Amino acid sequence: ITVHIRCREALQNKHHLLSALMALQVVTGARGEVIKSKNDASTWKLRKGMPLSAKVELKGDQMLEFLDKLIEVVLPRMKEYHGLRMSSGDGSGSFTLGFDPSVIGLFPEMEMVYDQFPLITGFHVNINTTAVRNPSGRLLLSGLGLPFVHARKPASETFQL
Numbered sequence: 001i002t003v004h005i006r007c008r009e010a011l012q013n014k015h016h017l018l019s020a021l022m023a024l025q026v027v028t029g030a031r032g033e034v035i036k037s038k039n040d041a042s043t044w045k046l047r048k049g050m051p052l053s054a055k056v057e058l059k060g061d062q063m064l065e066f067l068d069k070l071i072e073v074v075l076p077r078m079k080e081y082h083g084l085r086m087s088s089g090d091g092s093g094s095f096t097l098g099f100d101p102s103v104i105g106l107f108p109e110m111e112m113v114y115d116q117f118p119l120i121t122g123f124h125v126n127i128n129t130t131a132v133r134n135p136s137g138r139l140l141l142s143g144l145g146l147p148f149v150h151a152r153k154p155a156s157e158t159f160q161l
Contacts, residue, residue, distance in 0.1 A: 001063045002126040003028055006053040009119060011044065014051050019119040021054045027107045028066055032056045069107065070125065071145045077106045083147030086138070093131030095141065098124050 005024055009016040017034065024032040032054040040048050058066050075081055089095050101120045104110055114120075131137035138148055 001058045001066060002055055002128070003058065003066070003123060004053060004055040004126065005032075005121055005123045007119070007121050009121075010051050010053075011046060016119050017051050017054060019117050020121055023104055023110070023117055023120065024054055024056050024123075026109050026113060027104060028056045028058060028062070029109075030056045030058060030062055067127075067144060073108060074103065074106045075147075078103060083149035084138075084141075086148055086150055089134035089137060091134060093129040093134060093137035093140075095127045095129075095137060096124055097127070098122065 003024060005020040007017050007020045010020075021032045021034070024030075033056070034051050035053045035055055037046050037048055037050050037052050040046060046052075084095065084097070099122055101122045104120055104123060105114045127141065129137040129140050131140055142148055
């Protein structure tokens with residue numbers, strides 16, 4: 001599992017990235033690494049080597065602990081989340097979940113220290129499975145407790161008078 005936070009505000013002040021790094025460490029329990037830009041982009045005032053984001057790669061027990069916390073505690077607290085769509089995935093068994101900045105406050109470790117972070121940004125969780133195709137990856141993740149939902153039909157099709 002890879003947890004990734006991109007911090008746009010780090011372009012103006014690289015110290016804003018410290019908040020993202022600390023949030024990652026609190027949530028995952030592992031120290032994050034800073035990702036720097038590989039090339040220039042003048043439209044965003046980005047220069048090569050500027051810090052942009054932070055990521056943590058979780059393996060073994062840390063991965064299972066984070067995934068369990070995400071599935072059992074955080075996802076049920078989200079109002080608008082019902083599960084991953086059956087069509088999600090990249091075709092080779094990997095799944096990516098994107099979360100708003102408000103979701104990071106739903107982690108139990110983050111509840112106590114949420115007010116101490118000056119800047120909270122959204123994050124992405126990339127789940128890489130050993131599955132070759134998406135159906136096998138869905139089977140593995142559903143066995144771990146991650147819910148999958150079918151696409152909803154429009155109300156006009158479901159209710160007929």
